Amino acid sequence: MDNIYRPRAKRIQGYDLARGVAIFAMVIIDFKTFFCIDETFPEWLYTFIEYMDRRAAVALVMIAGAGMTLMLRKAELTKTRNTLFKRAVFLMLCGILIARIWPADILHFYGFFILIGLTMAQLSGPGLLIGAAVFWLVGFLGLSDSAYGYLESFTAGSLPSRFANLFFTGYYPVFPWAALYLLGMWIGRRNLKNRHVTITLLSSGLLVAVLSECAGYFIPGMAIKTVLAHGASDETAAYIFILLSKLTVIDLTLPSPVSIVSGAGTGLCVIMLSFLCATSLKQRPLQYFLIAGKNTLSLYVLHILFIKGFETLPGIGEDYPILWCTAGAILFITTYTLLMRQWLKKFAMGPLESAMRYFPFVKAPRIMKKDPGTSTG
Structure with a gap:
């Protein structure tokens, strides 16, 4: 070559x-x-x-x-x-x-x-x-x-x-x-x-990426249901929802805390997959x-x-x-x-x-x- x-x-x-x-x-x-x-x-x-x-x-x-x-x-x-x-x-x-x-x-x-x-x-x-x-x-x-x-x-x-x-x-x-x-x-x-x-490390990165994506998708909605079930007012529930949405939204352009974790997980996957490909492929x-x-x-x-x-x-x-x-x-x-x-x-x-x-x-x-x-x- x-x-x-x-x-x-x-x-x-x-x-x-x-x-x-x-x-x-x-x-x-x-x-x-x-x-x-x-x-x-x-x-x-x-x-x-x-x-x-x-x-x-x-x-x-x-x-x-x-x-x-x-x-x-x-x-x-x-x-x-x-x-x-x-x-x-x-x-x-x-x-x-x-x-x-x-x-x-x-x-x-x-x-x-x-x-x-x-x-x-x-x-x-x-x-x-x-x-x-x-x-x-x-x-x-x-x-x-x-x-x-x-x-x-x-x-x-x-x-x-x-x-x-x-x-x-x-x-x-x-x-x-x-x-x-x-x-x-x-x-x-x-x-x-x-x-x-x-x-x-590849498995860890994949797990972190999946869990963070799930957190961003489920946590705000679950929190709203929980606080409303315990008698919280609509205003309080809305405030909690907005706060959690900011913290958990998967958007690296912000960047939110959970999106950084998600990004780290995908970055780890890219690096580890590259190492595996570099050693196993021509x-x-x-x-x-x-x-x-x-x-x-x-x-x-x-x-x-x-x-x-x-x-x-x-x-x-x-x-x-x-x-x-x-x-x-x-x-x-x-x-x-x-x-x-x-x-x-x-x-x-x-x-x-x-x-x-x-x-x-x-x-x-x-x-x-x-x-x-x-x-x-």
């Missing part, structure tokens, strides 16, 4: 595959969001893509956390920390620029997650889970009407508004999304080469996901530029069938991977991955291959 698909010893193929699947889903979701406003046939496809909104990002955040843990296992710990810090700064700068045309940018949040991870990297496994629980719990504060109204009252573009966006009101706010990053760091400490561990059917997974930053930025450029063309609307949008996204990703395959024959990594490795553009490491037989990482 072509040597560009043989990973370095440093890379873990399961994470690359999971990252590729997640960015693949994110591109499809974004094509659907910009070019398919109304629900169209087939409804099951539209509903599934709608359900996966933000869940692809959950998987990417968790994988990033796991990747940090793996990097910090290196012997040169100080050098690794400096590398991660520079990577965080690079991603935040890129994100700030992209956010000017793409309000849903994740890179500047992603960079801040790395900084949080660096401050908590010395915690034990249980300590990481406790830290994740704290970020998850503080996220509740942004759900109250008074807190949300206060956070939204800041003048747009002001420093307080930017901080409110970063921590509570943005697309991927630190509270509670940093909890997913810390959970990923905890996963990175697990021995996923052990099939028993992988299957156990590599060739998965090579396109692997290429995308090793070069997610370039694909992420390129798909944003493509969508923003394409929607400005004359005659381009927002009412295309979901099948057309999905096919367009698949065609875009296929074209990207074919071009990236040619790029990787000469370079060791994607263009933006190389730029991040160079940052701050001094003492740049080698990004050209020594010879055609050198693998990419």
Whole structure:
């Protein structure tokens, strides 16, 4: 097989595959969001893509956390920390620029997650889970009407508004999304080469996802019936129903506490299934996901530029069938991977991955291959 698909010893193929699947889903979701406003046939496809909104990002955040843990296992710990810090700064700068045309940018949040991870990297496994629980719990504060109204009252573009966006009101706010990053760091400490561990985590993720979905569906209605049966007034029952609905609704765009748990469950399933597929299937059917997974930053930025450029063309609307949008996204990703395959024959990594490795553009490491037989990482 072509040597560009043989990973370095440093890379873990399961994470690359999971990252590729997640960015693949994110591109499809974004094509659907910009070019398919109304629900169209087939409804099951539209509903599934709608359900996966933000869940692809959950998987990417968790994988990033796991990747940090793996990097910090290196012997040169100080050098690794400096590398991660520079990577965080690079991603935040890129994100700030992209956010000017793409309000849903994740890179500047992603960079801040790395900084949080660096401050908590010395915690034990249980300590990481406790830290994740704290970020998850503080996220509740942004759900109250008074807190949300206060956070939204800041003048747009002001420093307080930017901080409110970063921590509570943005697309991927630190509270509670940093909890997913810390959970990923905890996963990175697990021995996923052990099939028993992988299957156990897969089962746990599936169970968590199912239970959280059931909680979101049943708890508000059951609570209403219970309080009314015990003589509560209609006003009290309505208040309890609204409160529980906010806490249990499965909607990662809010994000509610239960939806974060649900997202973590599906993210865990994506990662564990990717590990099982990477070890049990031949590599060739998965090579396109692997290429995308090793070069997610370039694909992420390129798909944003493509969508923003394409929607400005004359005659381009927002009412295309979901099948057309999905096919367009698949065609875009296929074209990207074919071009990236040619790029990787000469370079060791994607263009933006190389730029991040160079940052701050001094003492740049080698990004050209020594010879055609050198693998990419």
